[in-house]
Amino acid sequence: MAAFYYTAMQKIILQQLAPLFLEKEKVAQSEIWNKEIVINTSQKLQLIAPSGSGKTSLIHFLYGLRKDYTGQILFDENKISNLSAEALAETRSSHISIIFQDLRLFLEHTAKENIEIKKALNPFASAMPVEEMAKILGITSKLHQVAKTCSYGEQQRIAIIRALQQPFDFLLMDEPFSHLDESNRHKAMELIETEAAKRNAAIILADLKAIEYFKADNILHL
Amino acid sequence: MNNTLSFKTIAPFLQTGQNSISRTIGYIGLAFGTLLLLCTVQMYININQLIKDKNPRKNGFDFVSVTKIITNQNMGSDNRFSNADIDELKQQPFISDVAPLISNQFRAKASAGNIIPFSTDLFLESVKDDFIDTLPPSFKWQPGQQDVPIIFSADFLEMYNVFAPSQGLPQLSASSIGAINIQLECYGAPGIETTFTGHIVALSDRINSVLVPENFLKWANKTFGNTGDVPAARLYIKTVDANNANFLNYLQQKEYRVNKDKTKFGRVKQILQGILTGLGGFAILVILLAMMLFSFYLQLMIARSKDNLQLLLTLGYSPKWLSNTVAKKWIPLYAAIVIAAIIITELFQYLFQKNIFGSTEALSAWIHPITLIVAVILFIICLAINFRIIKKLLYKL
Numbered sequence: 001m002a003a004f005y006y007t008a009m010q011k012i013i014l015q016q017l018a019p020l021f022l023e024k025e026k027v028a029q030s031e032i033w034n035k036e037i038v039i040n041t042s043q044k045l046q047l048i049a050p051s052g053s054g055k056t057s058l059i060h061f062l063y064g065l066r067k068d069y070t071g072q073i074l075f076d077e078n079k080i081s082n083l084s085a086e087a088l089a090e091t092r093s094s095h096i097s098i099i100f101q102d103l104r105l106f107l108e109h110t111a112k113e114n115i116e117i118k119k120a121l122n123p124f125a126s127a128m129p130v131e132e133m134a135k136i137l138g139i140t141s142k143l144h145q146v147a148k149t150c151s152y153g154e155q156q157r158i159a160i161i162r163a164l165q166q167p168f169d170f171l172l173m174d175e176p177f178s179h180l181d182e183s184n185r186h187k188a189m190e191l192i193e194t195e196a197a198k199r200n201a202a203i204i205l206a207d208l209k210a211i212e213y214f215k216a217d218n219i220l221h222l
Numbered sequence: 223m224n225n226t227l228s229f230k231t232i233a234p235f236l237q238t239g240q241n242s243i244s245r246t247i248g249y250i251g252l253a254f255g256t257l258l259l260l261c262t263v264q265m266y267i268n269i270n271q272l273i274k275d276k277n278p279r280k281n282g283f284d285f286v287s288v289t290k291i292i293t294n295q296n297m298g299s300d301n302r303f304s305n306a307d308i309d310e311l312k313q314q315p316f317i318s319d320v321a322p323l324i325s326n327q328f329r330a331k332a333s334a335g336n337i338i339p340f341s342t343d344l345f346l347e348s349v350k351d352d353f354i355d356t357l358p359p360s361f362k363w364q365p366g367q368q369d370v371p372i373i374f375s376a377d378f379l380e381m382y383n384v385f386a387p388s389q390g391l392p393q394l395s396a397s398s399i400g401a402i403n404i405q406l407e408c409y410g411a412p413g414i415e416t417t418f419t420g421h422i423v424a425l426s427d428r429i430n431s432v433l434v435p436e437n438f439l440k441w442a443n444k445t446f447g448n449t450g451d452v453p454a455a456r457l458y459i460k461t462v463d464a465n466n467a468n469f470l471n472y473l474q475q476k477e478y479r480v481n482k483d484k485t486k487f488g489r490v491k492q493i494l495q496g497i498l499t500g501l502g503g504f505a506i507l508v509i510l511l512a513m514m515l516f517s518f519y520l521q522l523m524i525a526r527s528k529d530n531l532q533l534l535l536t537l538g539y540s541p542k543w544l545s546n547t548v549a550k551k552w553i554p555l556y557a558a559i560v561i562a563a564i565i566i567t568e569l570f571q572y573l574f575q576k577n578i579f580g581s582t583e584a585l586s587a588w589i590h591p592i593t594l595i596v597a598v599i600l601f602i603i604c605l606a607i608n609f610r611i612i613k614k615l616l617y618k619l
Contacts, residue, residue: 065536085541085617092538104533106235113234118537120231166538 009075009095009169012039012062012202016071019054019061026053031220034071039202041169046214047206049222055206056101058222059174062204063098064088093122094167101174103159107148111139111158114147119165126198128191133161136187153179160188164195171196173205189213229547232539235530236548237523245519249559251512256563256600259505260593264567266498267590268574269491283318284464285353285428288457288478302453316469317461321350322454323431324439327447329409332420334402340391344406347431348439353458356424363438370406370418373433374399376425396425410446429458430481465492513604517611524615532619545613552608560601567593 014037018027027033032047033054039045049055060066061073064080073080075091083091092098105114115130134140137157142150147158156179163171171192177185189211196203205214206222290301303322311320326346333341351357354373361371376396383393394402404420426433443449461469464480473480524531535541568589575587 089535089538089540089543092536093540094538104536106530106533109234117231117235117534120227121538 008041009091010041011076012170013037013074014039014071015074017058017061017073018070019057020068020070022054022057030222032058032222037220039170039204041202042200043202043218044214044216045202045204046210046216046219047204047222048208048210048219049206050208053222055208055222056174059098059101059172059204059206062170062172063096064091095169096172097163097166097168097170098172099159099163099174099176101178103155105147105155105158105162108146110144110146111150111154112143114158115162115165118162122166124165124167124199127165127195130161130165133164133191136191137161137184138187151179153181153184156180157184157188160192164192168199168201170202170204173203175207176205177207177211185211186213227543227547229551232534232544232547235527235534237526244515244522248512248516248519249555251508251515252556252604253559253563255505255508255512256560256597257566258508259502259600260563260567260589260597261570262498262502262505263596264571264589264593266495266502267592268571268585269494269498272584283460283462285355286459286461286464287323287429287481288459288473289455291477291479300453302455303457304453308457311457311459314469314472316463316466316472317459319352319460321353321458321460323347323349323429323456323458324436324443324452324454325456326439327443327449327452329446331407331409333405333407338391338402340389344432346434346439346442347456348434348436349429349431349458350436353429353460354426354433355428356426358423360423361435363435365437365441368419370420370434370438371423372404372420373424373426373429374422375430375432376427377430378432379425399425408442408446411448414446416446509600513607517607520608520611521615524612524619528619531616535619541616545609545616548616549605549609549612553605556601556604556608560597560604564589564594564597 014032014035016034016036018033022033030053047055047058049058057066057069061069064083067081075083075095078087080088106117109117111134112130119130131140131143134143134157137160139150139154139157139161142154142158147155150158156176160176163173173192176192177188180188192203193215203214205211205216210219290296290303292301308320308322311317324347330344330346331341332344351361354361356373358371361373363370379394379396379399382391386393399422402422404422406418406420407415408418409415440450443452463469470480531544534544571589572587575585579585
């Protein structure tokens with residue numbers, strides 16, 4: 001197995017990346033597809049992507065879940081297409097965290113169990129305690145409730161807290177606030193930015209339209 | 223990866239409790255198969271140890287004596303082996319060597335002097351040294367030598383000890399028999415008579431005869447019997463396996479009678495070994511079926527936990543760690559099954575040795591190291607199969 005255990009990941013590089021399934025015109029119009037893009041740690045990148053432009057696909061490509069693309073994605077110097085399953089697992093537990101659009105919770109388990117299973121894998125020592133995060137996001141009473149009985153908005157907050165348990169250099173978010181009210185969006189964004197700052201990590205936020213309370217230092221249209 | 227992680231962390235996310243009947247039957251089958259295999263191996267070793275002493279094999283060969291079958295039809299004719307018969311026997315692929323048992327062609331009489339008032343007419347035979355199981359260095363004779371070494375059949379000594387008390391003769395032990403001075407009187411043509419001193423230098427389990435050195439008998443046959451080349455009535459055959467079917471068929475077809483007594487134990491042993499090999503095969507089959515049942519259980523468990531396992535991998539759990547952790551969960555169970563089987567096998571061995579053999583030294587009360595090695599190998603194989611199945615299933619997700 002190729003060793004892939006670096007202390008911190010410095011950058012993600014997209015080289016002429018394009019999904020196999022996307023129409024050529026859409027690729028041509030995009031500011032991301034088929035371009036050379038470098039994302040550094042501590043960068044805040046907002047991706048604005050209307051439906052059907054391949055937003056979720058891009059997030060999945062970056063997380064190593066899918067490979068149906070042309071071009072390359074590099075974690076520092078390593079092409080992710082060359083990473084072993086073990087190296088990919090190591091990257092996901094230590095360097096890249098994610099909030100999926102479809103959340104991907106263990107629906108039969110409680111909110112707390114969902115968070116703990118991630119925390120157990122590789123806890124980040126300086127992270128805010130789970131109870132405190134739950135309090136900020138207003139789901140303290142939901143922690144011991146089975147996830148499938150929580151509302152989608154509550155599930156979304158569980159997924160956010162789960163993503164903040166591990167160390168990471170990059171945080172990927174795919175419409176993370178779609179089911180939150182205005183007040184919770186602000187609180188969640190603030191919590192995420194605080195936790196990302198502790199790790200000196202980059203935030204990559206993909207959404208249908210610009211999110212004004214996310215102080216992005218770069219906005220790209222997909 | 224955080225090293226405080228254990229199976230406990232992920233256990234709630236796996237549906238291990240499902241399908242417990244097939245799992246339980248799998249365990250029982252595995253335990254039964256393992257016990258049967260270990261008992262079979264131990265019995266196989268027991269039989270080898272018990273029968274080894276009674277099967278007079280020398281350097282991996284069986285030695286059997288053959289004679290021609292005497293029937294009412296051939297009674298009157300010469301039923302000794304010609305040189306052509308011997309040559310034909312030697313050419314058979316299953317026969318390693320053949321030696322004639324030459325007998326005396328003169329009258330020989332033995333008496334034990336005054337100590338044991340016993341005298342009998344005697345037959346003497348000789349065979350190539352190579353065929354004698356107990357050959358002491360003193361079994362040699364040179365012309366002019368007054369003292370003749372004798373190798374005596376152990377069966378004859380037993381027979382003597384049976385009738386000696388009723389004849390007012392002392393019974394003799396195997397070690398004391400060598401001390402007796404035997405007067406060996408050889409008679410030739412009228413007036414020709416020589417008395418030698420005979421000493422029993424060894425007892426033979428294999429050859430039922432009174433053996434003297436070959437050169438002595440040749441010389442005596444010439445001197446007293448006036449014959450040189452004597453056809454033999456008995457032949458000794460050296461073969462790799464006296465129970466070889468081709469060998470026995472050949473002897474039957476030639477109407478030669480084989481000394482069955484010497485191959486009897488070999489045959490019993492062969493039959494028992496056959497039965498045990500069958501049982502061992504059955505045990506392995508049971509183990510395989512149990513492993514298969516168990517693998518179905520694993521497949522089902524992994525299939526039912528598929529979504530959760532996939533999500534664990536997505537969250538960053540290492541596939542290697544996951545498969546090893548899941549597989550390791552069954553180590554204590556396999557170990558318990560194998561250890562229980564070893565303990566029960568040892569108990570059987572103890573009872574077998576104590577009750578059937580009355581704690582004799584012919585058999586150890588402890589199970590043989592080979593049985594333990596088989597148990598360890600079985601344990602390792604079960605674990606390896608388990609690891610492999612889980613790894614294969616997990617990497618397929």
